[in-house]
Amino acid sequence: MKSQKIRDLDENELQHQLRTIEEQLFRLHFQMSMGTMEGLKKARAMKKDRARIYTILKEREMAGAKK
Numbered sequence: 001m002k003s004q005k006i007r008d009l010d011e012n013e014l015q016h017q018l019r020t021i022e023e024q025l026f027r028l029h030f031q032m033s034m035g036t037m038e039g040l041k042k043a044r045a046m047k048k049d050r051a052r053i054y055t056i057l058k059e060r061e062m063a064g065a066k067k
Contacts, residue, residue, distance in 0.1 A: 001052070006049075006052050006053055006056055011060070014056065018050065018053050018054075021049055024046060025046050025050070028042065029043070
């Protein structure tokens with residue numbers, strides 16, 4: 001997911017996306033522990049998306065604290 005697309009979402013949608021990503025990552029880690037390594041690229045991409053979401057949420061929090 002591109003960072004501009006993430007920036008266009010409101011806070012509730014970001015929280016929903018974050019929960020979805022966390023759940024998918026949990027399932028992928030479980031599958032990888034069972035021996036399938038098919039989701040490695042997908043897991044890396046989801047970790048990056050999760051980091052982007054956390055960064056944007058923090059930016060919005062900091063901007064709100066300034067006002």
